Amino acid sequence: MPSEVASRFGLTPGAQVRIDPANNALRLRRPVTHLAKVYIEPTDRCNLECRTCIRHAWQEPLGEMTDATFARIVEGLRAFSPRPTVFFGGFGEPLAHPNIVEMVTQAKAIGARVELITNGTLLDEALSRRLIQAGLDVVWVSLDGATPASYADVRLGALLPQVQANVARFRDLRPSSVGSLAEDAVIYSGPEIGIAFVAMKRNIADLPMVLRMGRQLGATRFSVTHVLPYTEEMCAEVLYPRILTDTTDSPSRWQPHLNLPRLEATELTREPLYRVSRGSWKASLAGNDLVTVSNRCPFVESGVTAIHWQGHVSPCLPLLHDHVSFLDKRERFSRRYVIGNVAERNLADVWNAPEYVAFRERVQRFDFSPCVHCGGCELAEANEQDCLGNTFPTCGGCLWAQGVIQCP
Numbered sequence: 001m002p003s004e005v006a007s008r009f010g011l012t013p014g015a016q017v018r019i020d021p022a023n024n025a026l027r028l029r030r031p032v033t034h035l036a037k038v039y040i041e042p043t044d045r046c047n048l049e050c051r052t053c054i055r056h057a058w059q060e061p062l063g064e065m066t067d068a069t070f071a072r073i074v075e076g077l078r079a080f081s082p083r084p085t086v087f088f089g090g091f092g093e094p095l096a097h098p099n100i101v102e103m104v105t106q107a108k109a110i111g112a113r114v115e116l117i118t119n120g121t122l123l124d125e126a127l128s129r130r131l132i133q134a135g136l137d138v139v140w141v142s143l144d145g146a147t148p149a150s151y152a153d154v155r156l157g158a159l160l161p162q163v164q165a166n167v168a169r170f171r172d173l174r175p176s177s178v179g180s181l182a183e184d185a186v187i188y189s190g191p192e193i194g195i196a197f198v199a200m201k202r203n204i205a206d207l208p209m210v211l212r213m214g215r216q217l218g219a220t221r222f223s224v225t226h227v228l229p230y231t232e233e234m235c236a237e238v239l240y241p242r243i244l245t246d247t248t249d250s251p252s253r254w255q256p257h258l259n260l261p262r263l264e265a266t267e268l269t270r271e272p273l274y275r276v277s278r279g280s281w282k283a284s285l286a287g288n289d290l291v292t293v294s295n296r297c298p299f300v301e302s303g304v305t306a307i308h309w310q311g312h313v314s315p316c317l318p319l320l321h322d323h324v325s326f327l328d329k330r331e332r333f334s335r336r337y338v339i340g341n342v343a344e345r346n347l348a349d350v351w352n353a354p355e356y357v358a359f360r361e362r363v364q365r366f367d368f369s370p371c372v373h374c375g376g377c378e379l380a381e382a383n384e385q386d387c388l389g390n391t392f393p394t395c396g397g398c399l400w401a402q403g404v405i406q407c408p
Contacts, residue, residue: 007082010034010303018364024287029301032360035080035351036303039317039407040073041065041090042097043309048119048157052144052198054091057230057324064097065309069343073307074106076347088116089407090306091321095122101130108135115140117196117408119155120163128170132190138221140194140408141167146209154203164217167193171218194221196408200237223408228399229326240404244328244372258283295366297401305351312338313350315359317407318400319393327372327397333382337393368396 001011011017015031030036043064046055077083086107088094094116097103107114117140131139141163145151151160174190195214197207207224214222229235258281263269277283299306299316306314314320319337326332339359340350350356369379369386371394379386386394399405 008036010036029364030303032300032303032357032364033352034303035084035305037085037087037305038073038077038347039087039089039304039306040070040103041092041307041309041320042070042088042094042100042103044090044092044321045096046093046119047096047121048093048155050119050144050156051154052200052227052230052234054230054321054323058321060321060323063309065311067099069309069311070099070103070106072311072342073347074110076342076350077107077112078110079346079348083110083112084303085113085115087408088114090309090317092309093119093122095127101127101134104131104134104136113137115194115408117142119158120166121158123163123166123170125169125173128166128173132170132173136191138192138194139170140196140221140223141219142196142198143210143214144198144206145203146206146213150203150206154198154200164213167217188218192221193217193219194223194408195219196223197225198227199224199239200227200234201239202237204239221408223406225406226399226404228405230324232326232329232331235326235329241328243402243404256281259287260285262286294402295368296403297363297366297395297398298403298406299400300360300363307342308338311342312336313340313342313347314338315356315363316400318398327380327399328376330376330380332380332397335383335392362390363395366395366401368394371397372399372402 006012010031010033015033017031018029020027020029044060045062045064046053049055077086088100088103094100095118100116104114104116114136115138116136120141123139142155143151143163144154145160148160152158171188171193174188176188195210195217197210199207211222226240227234227237229238258276260283262285263273265273297316304316306317306320308314308320314337318334322334322336324331324333339353339356342350367388368390369388371380371386374380377387380397383393383395383397385391386396395401
C-alpha cells in the first residue's frame with residue numbers, strides 16, 4: 001500500500017482495523033485511533049434566525065471561543081501527523097467570530113487543511129480577501145433556496161441576491177489564470193467553494209436550480225442533507241418518513257437482490273425506475289451497493305472529533321450541545337457528551353483517553369437498539385439508555401448513522 005494512503009487512513013504498524021465483506025470487495029474501515037478531522041465551533045452566535053436552526057429548541061449559553069482556548073487546540077493538533085483537517089463550523093456562524101481569519105491563519109501555519117461553513121451574509125470583500133490570503137482551502141456556503149422568496153422562507157433575515165453577490169466576488173477574488181483546454185477558460189486557484197443544501201418539502205423543488213446556481217458561482221463541491229426537525233412544526237417538512245419505517249435492513253427478513261446496470265434517467269425510464277425504487281430490494285448498481293450501509297457513524301468512521309466554543313471535546317456535532325429534536329414525530333432529548341476540555345488536557349490525551357477509545361469502538365460495532373426503525377418506547381425519548389442495555393450516550397436514534405443527515 002502506498003505510504004501516503006496508509007498515512008491518510010491511519011494504517012500505521014499496530015493499528016487495529018475492521019474489515020467487512022462487500023460486493024466483490026473487502027471494505028477496510030479506518031482505525032478508531034486515527035484522528036483525521038476536527039470540527040471547531042468558534043461561536044454559537046448567529047446573525048440569522050433560520051427556520052431549520054437548533055436554536056429554536058435549546059437554552060444553551062451564547063459565546064465565542066477565546067484566543068487561549070484556540071491556542072490550546074493548535075498546540076494539541078501539533079501532536080498528530082499528518083495534521084487533521086480543521087473545519088470551522090458547529091452550531092453558529094463562524095464568520096461572526098472577530099478573530100476567525102487569525103484562527104484560519106494559525107491552523108494553516110501548522111500544516112492543517114482548513115475548511116469553514118458560512119451562511120454567506122458576512123462574506124464581504126475585505127473578509128474575503130483576508131480569508132483567501134490566510135490560505136483557506138474550502139468555504140462552504142449554505143444555500144437552501146434558488147429564488148429570493150424560497151431562500152428567505154428558510155434563511156430568515158437573509159437576502160439571496162446579497163449572498164450570491166458575496167460568493168461571486170469571493171470566486172473572482174481568488175488567483176486565476178486562463179486555461180489552455182478551452183478558449184478563455186478561467187482556472188481558479190485558492191479556496192474551493194462548496195454549496196450545502198438542507199432538503200425539505202418546502203424547498204426540494206429548488207434543488208436542481210441551486211446546483212445550477214452553485215456551478216455558476218464557481219462551486220466544485222456540493223453537500224445535500226435532509227432536515228433534522230428541532231421543532232414539532234418542522235416535522236411536517238421531512239422527506240424521509242419511509243426510511244424511518246422501513247425495516248428491510250433487518251437480517252431476519254429476506255430481500256431479493258437486484259443488480260442494475262448504469263442507467264440514464266429519461267422521460268422513458270423515470271417512472272419505471274421510481275416504481276422499482278419503491279420495492280423492498282437489496283439493490284446494487286453496476287455491482288456496487290446502491291444504498292449506503294446503515295448503522296455506521298459518519299463521525300467515527302471518518303476519524304472525527306468536535307470541540308465546543310468553550311473547549312469541551314465531544315465525539316460528534318450532535319453530542320456537542322444539549323438539544324431536543326424529533327424522531328418520526330416523537331420528541332427526543334439528546335444530552336451532550338463531553339470527554340474532556342482542551343483547557344485542562346491536551347487534545348491528544350483526550351483523543352487517546354481509554355474511555356473515549358472504548359466509546360468509538362462501541363459505536364463502530366453499533367450494537368445499539370434500532371430506535372430509528374422501532375415503533376418507539378420511553379427509552380427512545382432520550383439518549384440515556386436503550387433496550388439492549390447500552391448506557392449513555394446511546395446512538396440508536398441517530399439519523400446521521402442512518403445516512404439521513406450529513407455534514408460537509
